[in-house]
Amino acid sequence: MNSAPNDSDKGRVHIFDTTLRDGEQSPGISLNTSEKVEIAQQLARLGVDVIEAGFPITSPGDFEAVEQIARKVEGPVICGLARAQKGDIDAAWGAICDSERPRIHTFISTSDIHIEHQMRNSRDDVKVGARAAVAHAKSLCEDVEFSPMDATRADVEFTAEVCAIAVAEGATVVNIPDTVGYTTPEEYAEYFRRLYEFAPSLHDVELSVHCHDDLGLAVANSYAGLLAGARQVECAVNGIGERAGNCALEEIAMLLKVRGDAHGLHTGINSREIARTSRLVSRLTGYVVQPNKAIVGRNAFAHESGIHQDGVLKERSTFEIMDATEVGLDSNQIVLGKHSGRHALREALEKLGFVVEGEALNKAFSRFKEVADKKKQVTALDLEAIVSDEMRREDASYELVGFRVTAGSEIDPEASVEVALPDGGVGKGTAAGDGPVDSIFQAIRQATSVEAELREYQVAAVTGGEDALGQVTVVLRKDGASASGQGVATDILEASARAYVRAVSNLVADSAVKVADPDTATTP
Ligand code: KIV
Ligand code: ZN
Numbered sequence: 392m393n394s395a396p397n398d399s400d401k402g403r404v405h406i407f408d409t410t411l412r413d414g415e416q417s418p419g420i421s422l423n424t425s426e427k428v429e430i431a432q433q434l435a436r437l438g439v440d441v442i443e444a445g446f447p448i449t450s451p452g453d454f455e456a457v458e459q460i461a462r463k464v465e466g467p468v469i470c471g472l473a474r475a476q477k478g479d480i481d482a483a484w485g486a487i488c489d490s491e492r493p494r495i496h497t498f499i500s501t502s503d504i505h506i507e508h509q510m511r512n513s514r515d516d517v518k519v520g521a522r523a524a525v526a527h528a529k530s531l532c533e534d535v536e537f538s539p540m541d542a543t544r545a546d547v548e549f550t551a552e553v554c555a556i557a558v559a560e561g562a563t564v565v566n567i568p569d570t571v572g573y574t575t576p577e578e579y580a581e582y583f584r585r586l587y588e589f590a591p592s593l594h595d596v597e598l599s600v601h602c603h604d605d606l607g608l609a610v611a612n613s614y615a616g617l618l619a620g621a622r623q624v625e626c627a628v629n630g631i632g633e634r635a636g637n638c639a640l641e642e643i644a645m646l647l648k649v650r651g652d653a654h655g656l657h658t659g660i661n662s663r664e665i666a667r668t669s670r671l672v673s674r675l676t677g678y679v680v681q682p683n684k685a686i687v688g689r690n691a692f693a694h695e696s697g698i699h700q701d702g703v704l705k706e707r708s709t710f711e712i713m714d715a716t717e718v719g720l721d722s723n724q725i726v727l728g729k730h731s732g733r734h735a736l737r738e739a740l741e742k743l744g745f746v747v748e749g750e751a752l753n754k755a756f757s758r759f760k761e762v763a764d765k766k767k768q769v770t771a772l773d774l775e776a777i778v779s780d781e782m783r784r785e786d787a788s789y790e791l792v793g794f795r796v797t798a799g800s801e802i803d804p805e806a807s808v809e810v811a812l813p814d815g816g817v818g819k820g821t822a823a824g825d826g827p828v829d830s831i832f833q834a835i836r837q838a839t840s841v842e843a844e845l846r847e848y849q850v851a852a853v854t855g856g857e858d859a860l861g862q863v864t865v866v867l868r869k870d871g872a873s874a875s876g877q878g879v880a881t882d883i884l885e886a887s888a889r890a891y892v893r894a895v896s897n898l899v900a901d902s903a904v905k906v907a908d909p910d911t912a913t914t915p
Contacts, residue, residue: 402655404647405440405623406640407599410672411456412443412472413637414627419846419866420676421874421897425786427456428463429779433671434628435466436744437664439640441623443496446472447486448479452900454486461490468492468534475499475524484531495528496566498538501553502545514549522556529561536564538601543567543574547582551589558592564599564623569612572605572635576615583619599623602638604630609638614646617656628672629680629687641665641686641718649713666719667744667775674779677864677875679849686718727759727769736774743771745778755781765881766858773860776853780879780889787896788813789839794888798827806830810838810892813899831888841895843867847875850883863890867898874898 411427414420422430427444434442442464445457461469469490471483475497487493499520500506506517521537528535537557539550554565567586569579579602587593600616600623602609613624630639644660651657669687673680682690692715694700702709726739733756740747740755747755758777763769784790790811798804807821808831820837824830828848836842847866852859861883866875874897878889 402657403622404617404656404658405597405599406438406644406658406660407441407443407470407623407625408434408439408467408627408640409443409601409625409637410434410627410631410640411460412445413625413633414631414672414676415445416633417631417636417676417678419873419875420631420678421872422456422675423786423897423900424452424456424459425782426675428459429782430628430672430675431460431464431469433664433668433744435464436661437668438659438661439467440659441468441470441494443470443472443625444487446483448473448482454482457483457486458489461487461493465491468494470494470496470536473497473524473528475520477523477527480524480528480531484528487532492534493532494534494536494564495532496536496538497524497528498540498566498568499524499553500541500545501539501550502541504544505541518553518556521553522560525557525560525562533563535562536566536599537562538566538568540568541570543569543579543582544571547585548589551586551593554586555590555592558590558596562596564597565593566599566601566623566625567616567621568601568625569603569609570601572603572609574602574612575606575608576611579612580615580619583616583621587620597622599625600638601625603633604635604637607635609636610642610646613638613643617647618654628668629678629684631672631676631678639685641669645686645713645718648717662717663719670772670775671779674776674862674877677847677849677866677877679851679864687720691715692720726771726774727763729763729767731759731763731769739771739774740778743775743778747778751781754784762860762881766860770854772854776860776862776879780877786900787893788899789892789896791835791888791892792817794831794834794885796827796831796884798830804830806834808834808838808888810835812839827884828887831884832891835888835891835895839892839895841869841899843869843895843898846873848887850886853879861886863887865890865894867891867894869898872898874900 431442444460445453447454447457457471469487471487473479473483483495539553542550598621600613600621602612626638626640628640630636647656647658682688699710792809792811794808796806804827805823810818812818818838820834822830822833824833846868849864851862853862863878863886874894876890876893878886880886
């Protein structure tokens with residue numbers, strides 16, 4: 392496939408997206424299968440080369456999501472993660488085998504810290520394990536990626552020896568993870584130099600970087616690894632991932648695009664899809680993007696200082712190194728008005744990349760009319776939010792039927808709700824809480840009989856303006872498991888109620904599919 396050595400284009404960097412695997416390991420994120428497929432389809436539109444769709448052995452839900460992505464998403468390589476164990480590799484293969492371009496990614500730690508304290512075995516065991524894992528993966532799948540986990544804290548000579556074994560057994564890509572975000576750019580580049588020296592066969596395969604952001608260096612380290620010879624970068628949209636997250640896809644992609652002059656590297660990313668991908672991931676994961684976040688934060692292209700504003704008005708390049716249109720941040724033009732019909736809605740949705748037909752179009756249309764009656768103009772961002780919200784409604788086992796709240800400075804708040812239950816019945820609840828939102832949440836708890844702890848509650852506006860749609864994210868926790876839910880409406884109390892009910896659905900769905908795995912402690 393896309394290994395650099397045979398690639399005549401020596402400067403082409405492959406983007407390996409791990410939003411749905413490492414990114415999904417962030418606390419509180421719980422995406423269901425159709426949300427994962429939706430993200431994977433958008434990643435394909437964005438032009439990533441590889442999608443790491445999940446870790447199939449970890450749960451039947453993860454397996455199903457990877458399998459669906461492998462079947463439905465065309466273009467990128469679809470990769471499944473597996474520890475260096477036969478059962479994991481078989482599960483990964485089972486999930487990805489229907490893809491046109493499958494890849495198995497198998498890993499084992501090479502650092503003494505992990506060998507002694509986590510795996511409790513020896514360096515020899517690691518060599519035997521790596522050899523057997525890559526050989527087995529190769530017997531199933533042509534494209535095999537191998538990662539020596541915690542490589543940057545491991546002895547480089549030993550890691551090189553293990554990587555050489557992986558190459559000898561047929562690995563096509565060797566990834567060098569900075570698992571705990573410990574390395575620095577100079578050190579990481581030097582590590583690559585020494586790896587090539589100790590294991591010259593690494594010149595025959597594609598090397599990859601995988602950096603975590605614990606010290607805020609994930610993008611800088613990834614870039615250093617690319618300059619040192621790697622041609623694949625593992626990254627996640629909005630930088631989500633384990634702990635402080637992974638290298639942010641949008642940052643490394645724009646770094647390679649904007650500073651191409653400095654390094655001669657480039658990717659296949661369609662940068663105009665970046666903003667939309669970021670919004671989709673933020674909306675579905677409930678991870679709000681900080682306003683000053685590079686590339687996709689709402690202030691990333693905003694100028695506050697008078698001197699800067701003056702300069703940009705005279706000549707954009709005075710204070711801007713890229714144009715907002717390059718990352719698709721200009722998509723908020725008004726697209727539809729109150730009198731727009733079904734046909735106009737379908738066309739607008741198609742432009743936004745959503746193919747919505749039949750009953751789904753009817754539902755999207757009536758939701759659009761509800762919103763358009765309250766808002767004067769419905770923008771592309773509103774449409775995106777409405778359609779994603781409608782799509783989530785289809786998967787939900789609980790659904791908000793209606794609610795009523797009384798609140799005010801002289802009135803004790805009280806809420807009544809009705810919720811459609813998975814058994815076909817309707818649950819009712821009435822409660823008085825500290826305020827309208829608390830009352831609604833307590834009433835939903837009664838109506839659904841699902842007791843969970845509220846961990847997060849966030850309200851954001853989809854667009855600017857007084858009539859903006861409100862988008863609410865709720866994270867619930869129960870028996871050690873977390874799940875998030877989002878709701879969109881012109882009324883933030885309604886958005887809050889929807890978000891809470893969705894979180895309940897996700898929590899219940901998750902506990903039904905998650906099977907306790909005695910080895911999850913070894914999940915990277
Ligand atoms: O951080 C890590 O080491 C990983 C590996 C599985 C590549 O995520
Ligand atoms: Zn990782």
